[in-house]
Amino acid sequence: MSHPESGADQQGNTAELTSLLGQATAALDLQCRAAHFELRQTQRLLSDATRRLLDCFHAASRELADQTLGTPAARAGENLLAASQHLQFSDLVRQLLNSTEERVDGLLRVSERLQELLRASTTPGPQSALQLAYEKRAFLEALADLEGCGSTRVHQSDMKAGEAELF
Amino acid sequence: MSKLVLTVDDSAAIREMLAYVLKSAGHRVIEAEDGMEGLQKALANQFDLIITDQSMPKMDGITLVKALRALPQYTSVPILLLTTESSDGMKDEGRSAGATGWLVKPFDPNKLIDVVSKVTR
Numbered sequence: 001m002s003h004p005e006s007g008a009d010q011q012g013n014t015a016e017l018t019s020l021l022g023q024a025t026a027a028l029d030l031q032c033r034a035a036h037f038e039l040r041q042t043q044r045l046l047s048d049a050t051r052r053l054l055d056c057f058h059a060a061s062r063e064l065a066d067q068t069l070g071t072p073a074a075r076a077g078e079n080l081l082a083a084s085q086h087l088q089f090s091d092l093v094r095q096l097l098n099s100t101e102e103r104v105d106g107l108l109r110v111s112e113r114l115q116e117l118l119r120a121s122t123t124p125g126p127q128s129a130l131q132l133a134y135e136k137r138a139f140l141e142a143l144a145d146l147e148g149c150g151s152t153r154v155h156q157s158d159m160k161a162g163e164a165e166l167f
Numbered sequence: 168m169s170k171l172v173l174t175v176d177d178s179a180a181i182r183e184m185l186a187y188v189l190k191s192a193g194h195r196v197i198e199a200e201d202g203m204e205g206l207q208k209a210l211a212n213q214f215d216l217i218i219t220d221q222s223m224p225k226m227d228g229i230t231l232v233k234a235l236r237a238l239p240q241y242t243s244v245p246i247l248l249l250t251t252e253s254s255d256g257m258k259d260e261g262r263s264a265g266a267t268g269w270l271v272k273p274f275d276p277n278k279l280i281d282v283v284s285k286v287t288r
Contacts, residue, residue: 050180054179054180054183057187058183061187077191080187081188081191081276081277082276084184084187084188084276085184085273085274085275085276086273087180087184088180088181088184088272088273088274089273090178090180091176091178091180091181091251091272092251092272092273094178095222095251160273161273161274161275161278162251162253162270162271162272162273162274162275163253163270163271164268164269164270164271164274164275164278164279164282165258165268165269165270166267166268166282166285166286167261167262167266167267167268167269
């Protein structure tokens with residue numbers, strides 16, 4: 001048997017919902033910031049690793065150039081040429097990481113606007129209706145911006161060589 | 168025969184790998200980090216071939232192709248787009264802009280040398 005909710009019950013439900021939403025957005029915020037930090041760290045590590053790989057690559061190339069042509073040198077040359085294909089992974093990963101960072105930035109903005117919206121919805125005062133309307137609009141704008149975040153055009157999931165087409 | 172090649176890419180790793188492969192095939196290479204720098208270098212030198220990325224800051228590859236094709240000295244110079252994209256729509260856009268060919272990253276070095284010798288013959 002159902003009973004119509006009293007005003008006190010409704011107020012209690014709203015307060016509980018607000019509290020839950022507050023907890024959810026705080027957790028979302030924490031995770032997004034952690035992911036954002038990790039992505040930056042990965043970018044730095046990848047950049048350093050690539051730099052070192054390139055230095056090794058060029059050093060090996062210089063050493064080979066000093067040797068007389070023979071089978072081992074020729075084989076090493078072929079390996080260097082093959083390595084030039086594999087080293088291109090850094091550009092693909094860089095584009096993917098940039099895209100993910102863009103998405104996380106968008107999530108962070110939504111989380112921040114949502115927290116402001118919740119704060120405005122629970123703050124009494126003569127300006128509260130105006131502030132609430134402003135925060136709602138800002139939240140919806142951040143949500144709309146989120147849809148355009150992360151626009152990677154990298155479709156490759158392995159290091160197989162791409163196609164070549166002459167028009 | 169040695170050709171003067173302009174490579175345009177915002178990724179240092181890709182530029183260095185392109186330079187390594189092209190130089191190993193006997194060509195001379197000048198690098199640019201984006202379309203704007205590429206256009207400036209193309210105006211300062213007469214290249215036999217241009218290889219450009221599509222997605223770059225300041226000026227993208229297709230805009231660079233259009234700008235180069237508008238210059239009398241580059242109406243018939245081969246221009247290859249080297250990109251991670253392989254959609255038919257983007258390829259059509261590249262073809263309409265005046266690109267000579269479309270290469271998808273990561274490029275196979277032997278295939279690249281083969282394509283370069285075909286378009287610079």
